[in-house]
Amino acid sequence: MSDALIVNSYNVAGMLMFRDYMVKMNSVIILGYGGYVPRYRVRAEEIARVWGEEQTGLPVEEKAVASLDEDTITMAVEAARIALKRAGIPPSRIGAVHVGTESKPYAVKPCGTIVAEAIGATPKVTAADFEFACKAGTEALQFISSLVEAGRIDYGLAIGSDTAQGRPRDALEYTAASGAAAFIIGRDKDKGVAEIEAWTSYVTDTPDFWRREYERYPRHTARFTGDPAYFHHIVNSVKALLDDEGYNFNDIDYVIFHQPNVRFPFVAAKLLGVDIEKVKPGMVAGTIGNTYAACSLLGLVKVLDQAKPGQRILLASFGSGAGSDSYIIRVLDGVELKRELAPTLEKFIERKTYIDYITYAKNRRKIIM
Amino acid sequence: MFRIKVPRYWRHKDFRYRLNAWKCNHCGEVHFFKPLVCRRCRLREFNKVMLPETGKLIAYTIVRSPPCGFEEQTPYIIGFIELEDGTRILSQITDCYPEELKLGMKVEVTFRRVREDDPDKIIAYGYKFRPAI
Numbered sequence: 109m110s111d112a113l114i115v116n117s118y119n120v121a122g123m124l125m126f127r128d129y130m131v132k133m134n135s136v137i138i139l140g141y142g143g144y145v146p147r148y149r150v151r152a153e154e155i156a157r158v159w160g161e162e163q164t165g166l167p168v169e170e171k172a173v174a175s176l177d178e179d180t181i182t183m184a185v186e187a188a189r190i191a192l193k194r195a196g197i198p199p200s201r202i203g204a205v206h207v208g209t210e211s212k213p214y215a216v217k218p219c220g221t222i223v224a225e226a227i228g229a230t231p232k233v234t235a236a237d238f239e240f241a242c243k244a245g246t247e248a249l250q251f252i253s254s255l256v257e258a259g260r261i262d263y264g265l266a267i268g269s270d271t272a273q274g275r276p277r278d279a280l281e282y283t284a285a286s287g288a289a290a291f292i293i294g295r296d297k298d299k300g301v302a303e304i305e306a307w308t309s310y311v312t313d314t315p316d317f318w319r320r321e322y323e324r325y326p327r328h329t330a331r332f333t334g335d336p337a338y339f340h341h342i343v344n345s346v347k348a349l350l351d352d353e354g355y356n357f358n359d360i361d362y363v364i365f366h367q368p369n370v371r372f373p374f375v376a377a378k379l380l381g382v383d384i385e386k387v388k389p390g391m392v393a394g395t396i397g398n399t400y401a402a403c404s405l406l407g408l409v410k411v412l413d414q415a416k417p418g419q420r421i422l423l424a425s426f427g428s429g430a431g432s433d434s435y436i437i438r439v440l441d442g443v444e445l446k447r448e449l450a451p452t453l454e455k456f457i458e459r460k461t462y463i464d465y466i467t468y469a470k471n472r473r474k475i476i477m
Numbered sequence: 478m479f480r481i482k483v484p485r486y487w488r489h490k491d492f493r494y495r496l497n498a499w500k501c502n503h504c505g506e507v508h509f510f511k512p513l514v515c516r517r518c519r520l521r522e523f524n525k526v527m528l529p530e531t532g533k534l535i536a537y538t539i540v541r542s543p544p545c546g547f548e549e550q551t552p553y554i555i556g557f558i559e560l561e562d563g564t565r566i567l568s569q570i571t572d573c574y575p576e577e578l579k580l581g582m583k584v585e586v587t588f589r590r591v592r593e594d595d596p597d598k599i600i601a602y603g604y605k606f607r608p609a610i
Contacts, residue, residue: 147572176550177571177589181602185588213600222602226494226588451610459610461574 131308131352136253137300138437139197139263140292140446142190143409143453144183145396148173149460150468152282158465159277167282167369171397172460173468174271174286180209181219184269185226187290187402191265192227193450194301195292199228202292203261205235206252208244208268208401210319212237223267234261241317242366243427244268245289245401250433252293253304263294270400275325276474283369285397289405300440301412301447302421306353307435310345317428328428334375337430338368342376345432346424355436357382361419364407366426367393376424389414390421395457406453408437413452415439486601493603496528496586498564507564530586531609532560539575546592558584558606572607583609 150173152166174183184207192199205224212219220235238244238251245268252264267290274284297303316337319326342365350356357363363386365373370393377387390407392399399406404425411421416439423435469475491497492509499508501515502522514521536557543551554570556578570578571589584606592601 175572175589177591177605179590179600182588182590189588225490226602228495455610 131306131349133253133257133304133306135295135297136257136304137294137297137440138291138302138304138412139294139296139300140191140193140195141301141409141412142187142192142194142290142450143402143406143456144186144190144288145172145399145406145453145456146174146178146183146286147459147461148175148463148468148471149396150463150465154465154468155282167279167371168397169394170462171283171285172287172399173463173471176471178271178286179213180207180211180269180271180288181213181222183271183286183288183402184209184219184223184267184290187269187288188223188227188265188267190450191290191292194446195263195294196299196446196449197263197292197294200232202227202229202263202265203233204252204255204264205229205233206238206248206264206266207236208238208240208246208248208266209270210239210241210244210400211271211273212239215321219269223265227265229265240431241427241429242270242368242398242400242403243425243431243433245403245405246423246425246433246435247427249291249293249304249405249435250307250309252291253307256293256295263292266291266293268401268403268405270402271472272398272400273319273325273472276469278325279330280326280328283393283398285399287396287399287402287406289402289409291405297440299442301443302415302440303438305420305436305438306349307433308345308349308352309431309433310341310348311431312341314341314428314430316430333368334372337428338366338372338426339376339379341430341432342366342424342426343379345434346380346422349422349434349436353436355420357386357422359420360422360436361386362389362411362415362421363387364390364404364411364421364423366404366424366432367391367407368398368403368426370394392453392457409453412439412443413447413454415443417441417443483597483599491525493591493601494588496530496604498526498528499523500526509566528564528566529561532558532566532584532606534570534578534580534582534584534606535559535565536580537570537578546594549594554578556584556606569605570607571605577608585609
């Protein structure tokens with residue numbers, strides 16, 4: 109506990125900032141992971157065709173669309189079941205289920221309880237939903253990691269899941285997609301897929317994107333999207349993490365940024381001086397879109413599906429509002445055995461059927477009768 | 478409008494969410510919902526079992542005139558599935574078009590919205606099957 113009380117200071121983007129907690133974690137292990145992407149895809153060109161817009165220079169190639177019978181909860185369950193297969197622990201041992209999402213099916217009734225019930229983790233479990241736009245999933249992971257590290261629970265389940273909403277004809281309609289990623293966290297290093305070595309957050313009040321209660325679609329300040337929102341927060345959260353813990357980019361083999369489109373992560377890499385070859389393996393947005401709370405975590409799933417033991421991953425999410433969570437994760441020996449225990453993310457990405465705009469509109473309940 | 482009987486649906490959630498069924502200790506008959514007496518041997522002792530998550534499709538039909546609460550999903554597929562332990566179960570087949578169906582195809586359980594067209598706005602979640610991934 110004494111470490112948690114140490115106050116240190118460092119300089120980020122020319123500002124003197126004060127921290128009252130340490131970012132290094134002690135024996136927090138990812139025991140299982142799972143990613144889920146629904147079957148249906150709509151091409152960005154199809155959306156542009158319907159709205160009579162240019163079909164070149166679109167932010168993604170295509171995006172994943174949840175089926176009529178899917179939502180944040182069902183996808184969270186899918187990802188959690190895959191993570192459980194890899195973790196190899198009885199679900200009744202899970203002490204916390206946290207779901208990060210901005211597309212809750214119920215305004216009042218937690219997703220976490222339904223997910224916990226569906227995987228068999230109830231009743232001795234704490235369950236909660238987190239909301240922080242696209243970084244709600246990494247936020248859930250922070251709290252689960254901290255509960256495990258503090259010894260309050262033996263195992264925890266952190267999920268990022270979203271059926272993102274995009275207003276028809278809005279720029280976000282091209283990218284707002286559906287998907288989920290789940291991680292089982294524990295302390296058994298010898299059974300681990302990866303170790304979370306450190307995390308930190310960088311948060312400010314930035315009005316780049318919001319949705320008021322009772323509204324169907326979010327609104328955004330378009331010119332805030334890159335700066336001062338995405339780039340400012342990601343760059344500063346990554347710098348804070350690296351500076352605090354003494355890492356540099358030579359220690360890192362894979363870099364995963366939140367992916368609102370296929371361009372932003374590479375711009376962030378350039379700003380930070382990261383080799384873009386380290387960014388490419390974790391890119392998912394081009395083929396499935398921006399899955400919001402699941403987005404950067406699905407990038408992590410994709411990297412874990414190919415990483416080798418001993419390699420190090422830097423993960424930086426971004427959530428509008430705004431903030432970024434950065435993690436340093438080291439891959440453990442168990443990854444090669446465990447990835448074979450369940451379908452890889454690539455299987456879900458390849459399992460696709462194209463639908464037209466009207467089927468997409470029906471699936472996403474954009475048609476109001 | 479169709480109204481979901483919330484207490485009744487909730488009482489059956491172990492089976493609907495996780496395929497947790499009840500097996501007769503005497504004759505081995507599997508009951509999806511906890512019975513008072515076994516329908517085969519009439520004895521009253523059961524063990525909770527988890528049914529297998531995979532099986533094969535042995536019959537199916539396409540529903541085009543749905544009951545209340547399923548209109549939005551029409552047309553949809555109802556399949557008769559033989560699970561790996563031999564238990565037979567009726568289920569909606571999802572993530573699949575009718576022309577992709579083949580008798581004997583391997584299917585696996587998934588968790589989906591079953592019904593939601595309810596004036597109380599409750600969502601009924603439960604199992605469906607899909608082609609194995």
